[in-house]
Amino acid sequence: xxxxxxxxxxxxxxxxxxxxxxxxxxxxxxxxxxxxxxxxxxxxxxxxxxxxxxxxxxxxxxxxxxxxxxxxxxxxxxxxxxxxxxxxxxxxxxxxxxxxxxxxxxxxxxxxxxxxxxxxxxxxxxxxxxxxxxxxxxxxxxxxxxxxxxxxxxxxxxxxxxxxxxxxxxxxxxxxxxxxxxxxxxxxxxxxxxxxxxxxxxxxxxxxxxxxxxxxxxxxxxxxxxxxxxxxxxxxxxxxxxxxxxxxxxxxxxxxxxxxxxxxxxxxxxxxxxxxxxxxxxxxxxxxxxxxxxxxxxxxxxxxxxxxxxxxxxxxxxxxxxxxxxxxxxxxxxxxxxxxxxxxxxxxxxxxxxxxxxxxxxxxxxxxxxxxxxxxxxxxxxxxxxxxxxxxxxxxxxxxxxxxxxxxxxxxxxxxxxxxxxxxxxxxxxxxxxxxxxxxxxxxxxxxxxxxxxxxxxxxxxxxxxxxxxxxxxxxxxxxxxxxxxxxxxxxxxxxxxxxxxxxxxxxxxxxxxxxxxxxxxxxxxxxxxxxxxxxxxxxxxxxxxxxxxxxxxxxxxxxxxxxxxxxxxxxxxxxxxxxxxxxxxxxxxxxxxxxxxxxxxxxxxxxxxxxxxxxxxxxxxxxxxxxxxxxxxxxxxxxxxxxxxxxxxxxxxxxxxxxxxxxxxxxxxxxxxxxxxxxxxxxxxxxxxxxxxxxxxxxxxxxxxxxxxxxxxxxxxxxxxxxxxxxxxxxxxxxxxxxxxxxxxxxxxxxxxxxxxxxxxxxxxxxxxxxxxxxxxxxxxxxxxxxxxxxxxxxxxxxxxx
Amino acid sequence: xxxxxxxxxxxxxxxxxxxxxxxxxxxxxxxxxxxxxxxxxxxxxxxxxxxxxxxxxxxxxxxxxxxxxxxxxxxxxxxxxxxxxxxxxxxxxxxxxxxxxxxxxxxxxxxxxxxxxxxxxxxxxxxxxxxxxxxxxxxxx
Numbered sequence: 001x002x003x004x005x006x007x008x009x010x011x012x013x014x015x016x017x018x019x020x021x022x023x024x025x026x027x028x029x030x031x032x033x034x035x036x037x038x039x040x041x042x043x044x045x046x047x048x049x050x051x052x053x054x055x056x057x058x059x060x061x062x063x064x065x066x067x068x069x070x071x072x073x074x075x076x077x078x079x080x081x082x083x084x085x086x087x088x089x090x091x092x093x094x095x096x097x098x099x100x101x102x103x104x105x106x107x108x109x110x111x112x113x114x115x116x117x118x119x120x121x122x123x124x125x126x127x128x129x130x131x132x133x134x135x136x137x138x139x140x141x142x143x144x145x146x147x148x149x150x151x152x153x154x155x156x157x158x159x160x161x162x163x164x165x166x167x168x169x170x171x172x173x174x175x176x177x178x179x180x181x182x183x184x185x186x187x188x189x190x191x192x193x194x195x196x197x198x199x200x201x202x203x204x205x206x207x208x209x210x211x212x213x214x215x216x217x218x219x220x221x222x223x224x225x226x227x228x229x230x231x232x233x234x235x236x237x238x239x240x241x242x243x244x245x246x247x248x249x250x251x252x253x254x255x256x257x258x259x260x261x262x263x264x265x266x267x268x269x270x271x272x273x274x275x276x277x278x279x280x281x282x283x284x285x286x287x288x289x290x291x292x293x294x295x296x297x298x299x300x301x302x303x304x305x306x307x308x309x310x311x312x313x314x315x316x317x318x319x320x321x322x323x324x325x326x327x328x329x330x331x332x333x334x335x336x337x338x339x340x341x342x343x344x345x346x347x348x349x350x351x352x353x354x355x356x357x358x359x360x361x362x363x364x365x366x367x368x369x370x371x372x373x374x375x376x377x378x379x380x381x382x383x384x385x386x387x388x389x390x391x392x393x394x395x396x397x398x399x400x401x402x403x404x405x406x407x408x409x410x411x412x413x414x415x416x417x418x419x420x421x422x423x424x425x426x427x428x429x430x431x432x433x434x435x436x437x438x439x440x441x442x443x444x445x446x447x448x449x450x451x452x453x454x455x456x457x458x459x460x461x462x463x464x465x466x467x468x469x470x471x472x473x474x475x476x477x478x479x480x481x482x483x484x485x486x487x488x489x490x491x492x493x494x495x496x497x498x499x500x501x502x503x504x505x506x507x508x509x510x511x512x513x514x515x516x517x518x519x520x521x522x523x524x525x526x527x528x529x530x531x532x533x534x535x536x537x538x539x540x541x542x543x544x545x546x547x548x549x550x551x552x553x554x555x556x557x558x559x560x561x562x563x564x565x566x567x568x569x570x571x572x573x574x575x576x577x578x579x580x581x582x583x584x585x586x587x588x589x590x591x592x593x594x595x596x597x598x599x600x601x602x603x604x605x606x607x608x609x610x611x612x613x614x615x616x617x618x619x620x621x622x623x624x625x626x627x628x629x630x631x632x633x634x635x636x637x638x639x640x641x642x643x644x645x646x647x648x649x650x651x652x653x654x655x656x657x658x659x660x661x662x663x664x665x666x667x668x669x670x671x672x673x674x675x676x677x678x679x680x681x682x683x684x685x686x687x688x689x690x691x692x693x694x695x696x697x698x699x700x701x702x703x704x705x706x707x708x709x710x711x712x713x714x715x716x717x718x719x720x721x722x723x724x725x726x727x728x729x730x731x732x733x734x735x736x737x738x739x740x741x742x743x744x745x746x747x748x749x750x751x752x753x754x755x756x757x758x759x760x761x762x763x764x765x766x767x768x769x770x771x772x773x774x775x776x777x778x779x780x781x782x783x784x785x786x787x788x789x790x791x792x793x794x795x796x797x798x799x800x801x802x803x
Numbered sequence: 804x805x806x807x808x809x810x811x812x813x814x815x816x817x818x819x820x821x822x823x824x825x826x827x828x829x830x831x832x833x834x835x836x837x838x839x840x841x842x843x844x845x846x847x848x849x850x851x852x853x854x855x856x857x858x859x860x861x862x863x864x865x866x867x868x869x870x871x872x873x874x875x876x877x878x879x880x881x882x883x884x885x886x887x888x889x890x891x892x893x894x895x896x897x898x899x900x901x902x903x904x905x906x907x908x909x910x911x912x913x914x915x916x917x918x919x920x921x922x923x924x925x926x927x928x929x930x931x932x933x934x935x936x937x938x939x940x941x942x943x944x
Binding site for chain 2: 662663666667670671673674677678681682685741742743744745747748749751752753756757759760763764766767769770771773774777778
């Protein structure tokens with residue numbers, strides 16, 4: 001593929017092809033992963049982690065240029081005719097996402113090496129997860145919207161493979177299909193939305209759309225594009241009412257849950273919304289759709305998380321809540337809200353990825369993930385305990401973890417005192433409080449209290465299992481301590497990208513009781529502590545409520561899928577009923593319609609031709625054809641009718657011959673001969689009744705359709721003859737067939753030379769038809785013997801008697 | 804219809820028809836004929852042989868499965884079209900080699916190979932269908 005360097009834009013973007021390589025490298029690694037696994041065995045996780053680690057380090061190198069508000073781009077030609085290129089760019093937003101994906105990915109690959117040690121398909125797992133990583137990196141780095149769409153769908157497909165990794169379990173297969181249907185369907189909505197945006201803004205790259213920000217909001221198609229793009233993002237980021245696939249996706253192995261379904265893939269929708277903020281945002285529609293759906297998801301996720309007892313399910317529902325929170329903040333869209341969203345995005349990826357991995361370590365070490373069955377593991381698993389506490393600390397938003405700053409910023413954004421803000425503030429406090437309680441439950445409950453009996457004797461995880469949780473737990477605190485650096489290198493460039501204005505972030509630690517945001521934080525902690533303290537009571541209360549409602553979206557999905565299958569079944573029954581007579585009837589009725597409709601609609605019927613002057617032998621040929629036809633119609637025995645049809649065909653061939661088309665006549669003779677032979681064989685072979693027993697009204701109906709079709713053909717042919725014959729092609733063939741194609745038989749030269757590609761297609765169809773007919777005949781041959789032994793058909797006896 | 808006369812004449816007739824079909828195939832570029840019509844004649848010959856002497860015998864005489872013959876035909880036709888790519892011409896450009904054998908011009912060409920492919924497809928597909936239908940008679944007799 002030729003590499004083209006785009007000319008410098010007014011903004012002065014830097015060209016760097018390592019950007020494109022970043023998205024490609026994981027795919028290359030995925031290709032060799034299974035082989036590598038075979039050679040290095042248990043070390044495969046550590047070796048493969050070099051790939052995401054190198055990507056992480058490469059991306060770190062872009063910190064300084066991005067902090068200077070530079071945009072780094074790379075582009076490959078893809079479909080130049082439509083101006084579609086395979087292009088990538090790095091700005092603040094894509095850099096943050098790229099770092100999260102590669103950084104957490106590094107630890108996930110290491111973790112998977114330990115978690116799936118000894119699994120027979122570990123190599124395949126590495127391949128899948130690296131493919132996913134490449135898709136995700138491609139998604140966040142893509143510039144061209146169609147490039148983005150391709151990677152977007154690739155994440156859905158790789159996610160399908162990963163959720164269904166344990167494909168021998170029915171639940172895993174169902175969850176995989178459900179996720180694919182929801183996120184893949186959302187992807188189609190997104191594609192439509194992106195095409196609409198391309199039409200509206202005249203740009204097919206994100207950088208282009210960002211430069212013409214403001215045009216889409218004015219366009220008459222704005223609402224359509226908004227709903228499509230937001231629909232795609234909501235499906236991916238599991239917003240109510242499309243949220244149910246995410247908890248079900250916990251059927252996947254834990255590294256997948258930690259990576260795809262908390263830290264990265266589900267954030268793709270958030271990424272898209274953040275990316276589209278300048279292009280689609282800033283309108284009341286944007287504000288209300290995002291805040292209402294986000295808020296509903298936040299509350300539902302928080303409440304359902306407390307209801308669960310499975311560690312992974314608890315985490316999955318808090319992830320829903322977090323995604324809702326992020327969508328809501330992007331919907332609010334003020335500078336503080338966006339700063340809060342970016343901080344929360346990073347903090348959440350750290351603590352949720354770590355907590356998922358910790359859930360896996362507990363599962364691995366004890367054999368259960370049920371929080372009610374776990375207790376007193378602190379002694380046996382001290383490092384896990386500490387890592388869990390670090391993550392929960394950030395999740396609860398205690399100072400001075402990264403989660404604290406995230407919470408402070410979002411509360412500051414909403415303490416302005418106007419009414420929708422106050423409503424959202426309450427929603428945020430409740431949601432954060434519930435999620436904090438779940439975080440504390442997971443980090444404290446399994447490790448303290450009396451030791452309970454578990455399926456395995458509890459043991460501490462290996463280095464590969466603990467590296468991720470420990471490092472991410474520390475990172476969540478360290479980023480809070482180094483908030484000054486975060487301001488410069490992460491917050492300012494990212495917030496500038498999302499708001500499309502220069503933002504200079506100055507997030508700093510402050511705990512001033514005069515600030516209402518601090519009181520919101522205190523309220524959150526109080527609520528979280530209360531729910532944590534009364535967890536069992538809250539859980540049973542929520543369960544009773546849930547049972548009282550009875551309806552779940554998950555069941556709704558099943559009903560919808562079942563309805564779809566029923567619908568498909570009904571359509572199939574209607575159109576594909578297996579009655580050959582009806583198929584033929586429908587075909588001929590449609591034929592009659594296509595013959596007459598154009599003429600009837602345009603009102604152009606050909607004039608009646610004059611009576612022809614023919615020689616006696618031409619009359620003879622026509623007479624033979626008529627005699628043949630008469631025999632077809634009036635013979636009672638089908639074999640006779642078939643032979644008579646052959647007579648009619650021969651007469652037509654004779655007419656071709658008389659009017660100077662020997663090739664056509666020649667072929668017609670052969671085709672007629674073979675048709676009669678094959679039809680006769682079919683008759684005997686399929687044991688068709690030798691006589692025609694059609695009832696009179698059926699015979700009249702079929703006859704009427706046949707006559708109508710015949711007259712239709714005659715009229716169309718007469719019409720064709722009335723038009724002026726365009727001889728330009730004939731002249732070309734006549735003039736060139738001998739000198740350049742070395743053949744005097746123009747018909748043959750056309751077939752094998754001028755239009756050889758057509759002929760290749762036709763002979764391929766002939767072969768395919770042969771294969772199909774053969775398999776149908778042989779299928780019957782295998783089925784029939786039993787029947788035949790029972791009742792001999794009349795056709796068979798009569799044929800025997802005849803021979 | 805399996806009379807003694809038919810059974811005696813059929814092998815000779817079939818051989819004659821197949822020879823004639825090849826003649827029609829080869830002369831097709833200049834006179835009426837060609838791969839398609841030649842293939843139909845060849846398939847009729849095989850079908851007649853199958854009716855007269857039994858499908859097992861006809862299949863044995865053909866050596867390969869008729870559908871393989873059809874598949875080979877498509878392959879050959881496609882390949883003959885790609886040959887011109889090797890000499891830097893667009894696909895399906897006819898290439899001609901004209902030899903002198905004993906004073907007679909013998910033109911060989913990629914369109915000829917193409918036509919042989921068409922012939923093979925038609926012979927293979929039609930005779931496959933005919934054999935399969937005739938097979939049933941075998942079982943019953």
